[in-house]
Amino acid sequence: MAEKPQTSANFSSLPVILLLGFFSLPLLVMYAYLFIDTISDTEVGSLTPSEFTLRHWSFLWETKTGKPNIWLVTLNTFIFASCITGVILTVSSMAGYVLSRLNVPARGFFLAGVMVLHAFPSVTLIIAIFIVLQWIGLYNSLIGVILVKAAVELPLGIWLMKGFYDTVPWEIEMAGTIDGASRFTVWRRLVLPQIKPAMMALGLFSFLTGWSEFIMPQVLAPGAKVQVLSVYLASLIIDDNNFDFGTFKAVGVFYVVPVLILYVFFQKHLMNIYGGGSKG
């Protein structure tokens, strides 16, 4: 939470903190072990690491045979997550506005449709999508998987944006049109700035879902040139010939670090998704 916890006068928060701390302890231990394991070697059967090594992190500077370069994979993941964010932000900010404000034909149908699509498990479509992508020649390309992933995430984004637009007072738009601005200018210059916090939050959400997506890239873009980190990570554990837990853990830590950084800097914005909007 962004706010400081309020000290209540009639009960002490200390027992709660202790209890939560106690139950969170296993998680903390696991994270600590995950990191320690990546920079040390442990003898079989022992719990304490015996020696320090950077061997597991060697994937950063040398490309393993049969594996793509880690920096290419990271770049792919970055492109994948960023493009999804871009598409989702652009489309939902416009579609949400239209559904919230404009008197379009079949508005109710679209609203219901978006709702249904949001609740629909997209994994069930994956074979159909696979065939479609292969047919139009976008199989094993970043563009293809970006489009699919963005499309699957759009209903949530549109629905969220619609909700935020609903909180922007009508008078602002009325004032804008009377001041001589076109409907597009009104949206761009007057309404969009009111839901900036929501855009920020949705952008982060989209980036994080893109970053952590596994199934779609695995099925639709598994090739070495377009591989993303999650697929790379999975390929390490599948590979029975060069089984290496240390490297697997190191890649895992490498994979999660950007997410942690994003959380540290932007958690305030992520919380915004529960509130915000302009109060006129």
Add this chain to the structure above:
Amino acid sequence: MRILLDKFSKSFGSTKIIEDMDLEVGSGEMLALLGPSGCGKSTTLFAVCGIHRPTAGRILFGDRDVTHLPSQERNVGVVFQSYALYPHMTVEENIGFPLMVKRIASADIKKQVADIAALVHIGDLLGRRPAQLSGGQQQRVALARALIRRPDVLLLDEPLANLDAKLRLEMRSEIRRLQKETGITAILVTHDQVEAMSMCDRIAIMKSGEIVQIATPSEMYKDPRTSFVASFLGNPPISFLKGKVQQGAFVLGENGLRLPLAAVSGIPDGTPLSLGVRPEHFGTTAGIPVEGKVVFAETQGRENLYDVVLPDGSVLRSIQPVRDDVKPGDSVRWHLDSASTFVFAEDGRRL
């Protein structure tokens, strides 16, 4: 610029709000649309500024038919009840927005904003955001933004409703001053009769989608066309007595307070009527004596307000210069200036 509504009608779905309304606002005039909530006054205003499209009829600015023009091309300025300032912009950007949309050079905008800000006395607030302003200051910003394009028409939708009592008084005269200085044609929508009477040249009083009467404030006060108009204007409000006609006089109740009235002559005996008596016309020095009992007294500083119950149970209000000799429970015999009363038929029509 003159505004003309010609057979203007507006309905939402099957709900008819306004039917065949004719209204003319003269050039440079300030007109109040006065009426209770839901009477269609705001609907009329929104049709004039182009937010609502009329279902039928025409709207003219001068000789220009604007019925089908979008609001962007109508050149109107509107002050909303909530002010509708753009929260993410500074005061300067807010006021300059209508000009920025027209792609006027920013140096020009700056100059014009400074001019108009001086006119509404907010020259030193240009760098602030709306959230950092008081209600009265926001109001002035909204006025400046409405005026900067030099609109043909200024529309004010309950502009004072969100202000506290003292500021309301101040802004009342302030808006009137600006309207006179700029010579702009203005329509004020309000449900507050004091606002309408003190700010406007003429009042159009509305009830369920129709204009009941259009007149100057004093004409309307002295000569209301219906009991609705009489009850809407005046503070404290008018009181009504229900009675019957008997031999050319208005008779109240069984035991008969008789008020011989010129307006009643020629009306058949037994016709039910209601008599409107303004508080200042009861408790006067001359007139017909009326007996009653004071049930409520309120001092307003300079004047006292009394509620007097007559023997038949009806209540008359009286406003008089402050006096200490009358208390609730006292029986009084006060004069009623019957020549200044209004006689209404049962349907509310003035006779």
